[in-house]
Amino acid sequence: MLLAALLALALQQPITSEAPSIMGALTQETVEIREDFAGTELVLYGATRGLTIQDEIVVVLRGPEQDLRVMRKTRSFGIWINGSAREFQAVPRYYAIASSRPLEEIANEAALVRNRIGLDHLLTRPGETPIAEMLEYRKAVERAGAREALYASAPRGVEVLDGGLFRATLALPPSTPVGNYTAEVYLFRDGRPVASRSTSLRVEKAGLERLIYEFAHGLPMVYGLFCVVLAMLAGWAGAAIFARR
Amino acid sequence: MQIYLPIAELSVNIFLLLGLGAGVGFLSGMFGVGGGFLMTPLLIFIGVPPAVAVSTEANQIVASSASGALAHWRRRSLDPKMGLLLLAGGSAGSIFGVQLFTFLRGLGQIDLIISLCYVGFLGTIGGLMMYESARTIMRSRQPEARREGGMGKRKKRGWIDTLPFKMRFPRSGLYISVIPPIAIGFFVGTLAAIMGVGGGFVMVPAMIYILRMPTNVVVGTSLFQILFVTALTTFLQATQNQTVDIVLAMLLTVGGVIGAQFGARAGRHVKAEELRALLAAMVLAVCLKLGWDLVVTPADMFEVLPVGMEGE
Numbered sequence: 001m002l003l004a005a006l007l008a009l010a011l012q013q014p015i016t017s018e019a020p021s022i023m024g025a026l027t028q029e030t031v032e033i034r035e036d037f038a039g040t041e042l043v044l045y046g047a048t049r050g051l052t053i054q055d056e057i058v059v060v061l062r063g064p065e066q067d068l069r070v071m072r073k074t075r076s077f078g079i080w081i082n083g084s085a086r087e088f089q090a091v092p093r094y095y096a097i098a099s100s101r102p103l104e105e106i107a108n109e110a111a112l113v114r115n116r117i118g119l120d121h122l123l124t125r126p127g128e129t130p131i132a133e134m135l136e137y138r139k140a141v142e143r144a145g146a147r148e149a150l151y152a153s154a155p156r157g158v159e160v161l162d163g164g165l166f167r168a169t170l171a172l173p174p175s176t177p178v179g180n181y182t183a184e185v186y187l188f189r190d191g192r193p194v195a196s197r198s199t200s201l202r203v204e205k206a207g208l209e210r211l212i213y214e215f216a217h218g219l220p221m222v223y224g225l226f227c228v229v230l231a232m233l234a235g236w237a238g239a240a241i242f243a244r245r
Numbered sequence: 246m247q248i249y250l251p252i253a254e255l256s257v258n259i260f261l262l263l264g265l266g267a268g269v270g271f272l273s274g275m276f277g278v279g280g281g282f283l284m285t286p287l288l289i290f291i292g293v294p295p296a297v298a299v300s301t302e303a304n305q306i307v308a309s310s311a312s313g314a315l316a317h318w319r320r321r322s323l324d325p326k327m328g329l330l331l332l333a334g335g336s337a338g339s340i341f342g343v344q345l346f347t348f349l350r351g352l353g354q355i356d357l358i359i360s361l362c363y364v365g366f367l368g369t370i371g372g373l374m375m376y377e378s379a380r381t382i383m384r385s386r387q388p389e390a391r392r393e394g395g396m397g398k399r400k401k402r403g404w405i406d407t408l409p410f411k412m413r414f415p416r417s418g419l420y421i422s423v424i425p426p427i428a429i430g431f432f433v434g435t436l437a438a439i440m441g442v443g444g445g446f447v448m449v450p451a452m453i454y455i456l457r458m459p460t461n462v463v464v465g466t467s468l469f470q471i472l473f474v475t476a477l478t479t480f481l482q483a484t485q486n487q488t489v490d491i492v493l494a495m496l497l498t499v500g501g502v503i504g505a506q507f508g509a510r511a512g513r514h515v516k517a518e519e520l521r522a523l524l525a526a527m528v529l530a531v532c533l534k535l536g537w538d539l540v541v542t543p544a545d546m547f548e549v550l551p552v553g554m555e556g557e
Binding site for chain 1: 246247248249251252254255256304305307308309310311312313315316353354356357361472476479480481482483484485487489491492494495498499502503505506539540542543545546547548549550551552
């Protein structure tokens with residue numbers, strides 16, 4: 001259905017060169033985290049108009065933001081403790097990027113920084129010159145994200161199909177945070193983005209997960225009492241069942 | 246079969262959790278300890294955030310100590326008066342501990358403090374227990390050299406006797422100051438909140454060696470205090486930090502209740518001092534593992550932490 005719509009759009013693409021445009025859509029608008037959630041995959045479909053052979057496509061999915069504190073471990077009295085800290089504001093908790101060719105071949109550094117595209121530019125503020133020391137802290141954030149598969153990059157993850165259509169598969173790991181996500185699609189020509197579009201995605205807890213989470217956060221006192229009473233009942237029931245044997 | 250834990254925000258195999266519960270339950274049934282000191286590090290090891298592991302384990306200990314405390318209450322092998330005093334101290338300790346926990350979490354040092362507490366306490370208690378049980382085993386091998394210091398020991402009282410506010414404890418047959426029980430209770434309550442343990446491994450020796458309570462009421466009274474202190478800790482952690490994962494707690498409890506029954510049966514076939522030596526070895530092993538992790542060069546020289554409490 002979605003594919004058909006995109007196909008229709010692609011077919012009315014005129015042969016003559018016109019202003020390039022791009023659009024994209026995700027197979028789902030909401031991802032629900034239920035009891036059995038163990039990660040999922042999303043497919044981003046898109047279509048372009050005026051795509052030429054030199055053009056490249058970049059797809060970015062970024063998650064809700066969070067402030068981070070990165071601490072360097074230092075050894076004192078023989079044990080490793082968290083030492084000097086740097087803080088980063090508004091870092092996406094999830095960031096996946098896919099492109100039709102490796103990013104460095106598509107665009108120059110400046111264009112990527114300006115649009116905050118790419119894992120390397122996640123923590124760079126426009127107009128900021130990174131200091132060598134800061135770079136280490138930034139790398140640590142990238143490593144931490146990559147460890148949980150929350151940061152991912154697929155240098156050839158965008159598959160360009162016939163007729164200006166394209167497709168990319170994005171993985172959401174089990175630790176995917178809930179919140180609002182944005183998917184961005186960029187059309188790069190001569191190292192610069194000439195067209196872009198964004199669409200949104202919501203990741204939310206559903207069913208029992210949502211119920212428990214909202215209970216714990218909405219009525220923390222009642223939830224606490226509930227946990228205690230349930231545990232006491234469980235202990236009592238366990239003893240009673242086994243005492244009868 | 247994977248299950249997503251709503252508060253820990255983690256997808257874990259359901260059988261792994263049931264198995265962990267059963268395994269630790271078996272050991273705790275066998276040795277008569279809560280098992281929190283094993284479970285909390287294990288939970289952290291499988292990826293549960295330390296804050297959630299500590300709070301959830303407190304909740305599980307409520308379940309495991311409830312059945313034990315109930316049995317001792319029926320058998321009257323529990324000193325309610327002493328229990329209430331320990332509990333008064335324990336409640337204050339728990340409230341203090343949860344505040345301290347929140348504060349340390351804000352500083353980004355909670356993992357370190359939890360590990361240090363574990364290494365310190367497990368090392369001390371495990372070492373003492375190992376020493377004591379090794380000595381008992383040695384002695385039991387040479388039966389002629391029988392030595393019962395019972396009478397002499399009872400009279401030899403130290404600084405505890407000099408403290409004011411004395412009170413009578415008929416069930417324990419004691420007449421002592423209320424300060425030591427309250428202080429011990431406070432200390433154990435704080436540990437419960439920070440380490441996610443019941444604190445039986447600290448309280449039982451303290452009751453025997455410091456308060457000199459008769460051994461037949463020690464375990465029951467300790468369970469009584471643990472039950473209410475962990476209940477309070479669960480409530481406070483749930484209210485203040487929203488870190489109690491009920492799904493995780495229940496899965497561990499189901500495994501734990503079953504494991505404990507089999508453990509208790511298995512324990513009857515082993516001699517008490519050998520059981521203590523085994524327990525000491527286990528305690529020391531956990532201590533060494535955690536100590537090693539503190540000393541060994543970390544795989545990543547940086548730690549990335551969210552600023553403030555985890556929001557939505």
